[in-house]
Amino acid sequence: MHYVIGIDVSKATSQVAVTVDGKVTQHFKITHDVLGFNQLNTIIMQFNEFPDIVFEATGIYSRRLKSFLDWHNYPYTYLNPLAAKKQLDQLRPNKNDLNDAKNLAETQFILARAKSYVQNPIYIELQDMSRFYQQINHDIVSTKNRLHRILQLTFPEIEGLFSATDSPHYWELLTIVPHAIITRRSRQALMDTIHGGISWHIGHERLRKLVDQLMSMGQISAPAVAANSYNVAQVIYYAKRLIELHGPKCDILTAMVDKAKDLPEYSIYQSIPGFSDKTVVSLIAELGDLHRFRTANKLNAFVGIDLRFNDSGDYKSTGFITKRGNSTARKVLFRAISNIASTASYGHPSHINDWYQKKKQSSLSKGTKKIAIGAMSRLLRTMHYLVINHQLYDYKAASKH
Structure with missing residues (x-):
């Protein structure tokens, strides 16, 4: 006898259709928790041999079901949603979760889909880390764009101070000199302010040259807003936000290398x-x-x-x-x-x-x-x-x- 279990996965529940030799013998709903997976496990274990288990990949929602099957070493067919749609389009006159589960099971008898390759869990973990890395990188790019826009109002010339504007040193300096008016102090006062405000080491000669550059830029700058404008607070906020994001970004990459x-x-x-x-x-x-x-x-x-x-x-x-x-x-x-x-x-x-x-x-x-x-x-x-x-x-x- 040929046993097939078709599963249509939703957010927190799944519809399950059990078929034997092409005929549906059971259909029920399970929850994506211990109770639901134990119910599914009881059904699977009642057969003399492993049934074919077929379900669609529905992003994050199908991960718990997939993890349950992997944990028990149950073979399964994990369908690409586009492939599943093409296969089932002709069988969906009345589309609903129950019919989808039934159709997934019934078409398995015709298509005899191969079992999915089960990867080492480390690949899934690395992908999750990669997606978090990409998300943080996206946040950094968005924040840099916002910072650039606000700097056009307070001190646009400062963007030419370093060769690149994606350095934590540059962002930290912006928290100290967010507006051009600050550079119009005495040289020594500005040197003392910067030296006391930065966390990275800088030699006296390098600091002097940095201050000279800032003062020169500040002299020609024509800010669009006053030094007490709330836009100055935005510059400081975005600069601090970039510093906060930079650390985890580097940490994730290091952790990914260690795992891979x-x-x-x-x-x-x-x-x-x-x-x-x-x-x-x-x-x-x-x-x-x-x-x-x-x-x-x-x-x-x-x-x-x-x-x-x-x-x-x-x-x-x-x-x-x-x-x-x-x-x-x-x-x-x-x-x-x-x-x-x-x-x-x-x-x-x-x-x-x-x-x-x-x-x-x-x-x-x-x-x-x-x-x-x-x-x-x-x-x-x-x-x-x-x-x-x-x-x-x-x-x-x-x-x-």
Whole structure:
């Protein structure tokens, strides 16, 4: 006999349909807690063999069900929502949670979906850390933009004090000198104020030069608001907020490296020219265990750079990427191509950069973004091959293919 359990996952509950040889024998609702999972476990254990368990990935809401099944080592099929929609569209004349659970179970007898590859939990943990890292980074970018806008009212010239405006030293200085009027004190008074207010060490000569620069900027600055304007308080608030965000951002990256360094992919990815620790751990987190992808094309589709074509009559399109996959992974890969190109100019060649530069120089190729997407595809194929075959990157060997 063939047993299938279809589960339609909602926020706090799931509809469960139990089918035997294509016929629904039970249907019930479970809660996503100990009581509900014990109820599901009792049903599963009543069979002589493990039933097929099929459910859709519904983001954070399906994580508890998935963790329960992993904990008990129950095999299951974890469906991509888009794939599930395509499979069930013809069977959903009356769509509701119960029918969805029933349809998931009944179509398993027809489609015989393969069991999902169960990754080491460390990959899931790394992905959660990566998403938190991306969230903090997004907050930093938003706060920097707000700070830039307010500085245009109080002291815009100060943005040229350092080579970059993403340094904690710069932000800390803004909490002390948020308005141009402050620089119009005596040199010694300004030096004493800065020296007593900063947490980082600075030599007397460096401090003197810094103060001279600030005073020079302050003399030519024409603020749009007075020194007692509430906009000054906003500058201080945003500068302190950036300092607060910077620490956790660095801590998360360090923790990700500590967790990932013992995984086999870590040393493999590090062997690719242009890959920093940040790139390595970000790609491990976002791509997960590459062994679950049978081919590199599957990996391309997961990332969302697989091609689609809209041809009609005599019109032949050049193709476009679907963008249906992991958008964070696409961003990391796009930056990785830039890093690979930069590294090659410093004596660390790669066949990815060779192809990238050749296409850029070709008069037939139009659009560097499309070329970068092509380079990303080749990079993913390389990464997949290296991981599957447990090999480090070798430029000479890669150039032959």
